[in-house]
Amino acid sequence: MNPIAANIKDIQERIANACRTSGRPLDKVRLIAVSKVKPAALIEEAYAAGQRLFGENYVQEFRDKQEQVTAPVEWHFIGALQSNKVKYLKDSVHMIHSVDRLSLAQEINRQWGKTPAVVDILLQVNIGDEESKAGCTPEQLEELARQVAQLPHVKIRGLMCLPPYCDDPEEVRPYFKQLRQLAEKIAGLDIPGVTMEELSMGMSGDFEVAVEEGATLVRVGTAIFGERRK
Structure with missing residues (x-):
């Protein structure tokens, strides 16, 4: 077994253990392989090992890489996104995790509306x-969701966060718990067209704690592909 396949297997086992610890069904948690600054060949290698979801952070890199990857991967855009670059993602990504303001959502809506389609x-x-x-701040979330x-x-499917970095994953747990509670609050408002099915949280150093607190999408890069050199 090659290193990437072994890493994916190890992470999936750790996700399964976290699900068992917290009493969650394993099929409620999906792994996103964060492939930023990694070559297309490694994405193909991960796909061959059974990985299907891949997350990219930079629009230009994603465009270049998408042309090189022949495997039918499911692309997620997880990085900060400028409105003037949304057009380059249209019809190419399954989900955008990083919508933090109304103007960005409006541009996504405008671009996808040309098809028309829903993202x-x-x-x-x-x-x-x-x-x-x-x-957005927790205080702004409800208004943003309603707008x-x-x-x-666009279809709001849930929330995403990047909590403060901590050496001890247990120190990050309160942030994951807070995001889950915010999702529960928004879900309780019954806003038409809004669901809180997905919680995108947890990375290489803390994804097990994130799973225990309700993550449905964990974004893991280093633990799969190794340290980044860029």
């Missing part, structure tokens, strides 16, 4: 109130 999105919440990170829900070509 799944997640609302990004700046759960740690960090100036260096994107995301974006009016757009016919």
Whole structure:
């Protein structure tokens, strides 16, 4: 078994253990292989090992890589997104995780409306109130959800967060718990067209804790592909 296949197998086993620990069904958690700054060949290798979902952070890199990857992978865009680059994602990504403002959602709606089609999105919440990170504040979330829900070509499927980095995964747990509670609050509002099926949270160093707190999509890069050199 090659290293990438072995890493994916190990991560899936750890996800399964976290599901058992928290009493969650294993089929409720999916692994996104974060392939930014990794070559197309490694994506093909991961696909051959059974991985299907891949996350990219940079629009230009995604465009270049998409042309090189022949496997029918499911692309997720997970990075900060400028409105003027949305057009390059149209009809190419399954889900956009990083929608943090109405103007961005409006541009996504405009681009997908040309087909017309509907794209799944997640609302990004700046759960740690960090100036260096994107995301709406928890206090802004309800209003943003209500506004974006009016757009016919986007479908809010849940929330995403990038919590503050901590060496100890247990220190991140409260942030994951808070995002889950925010999702439960939004779900309880019964906003037409809004579901809270997905929680995108957890990375290489803390995905097990994220799963225990309700993550449905975990974004793992380093633990699959190794350290980035860029």
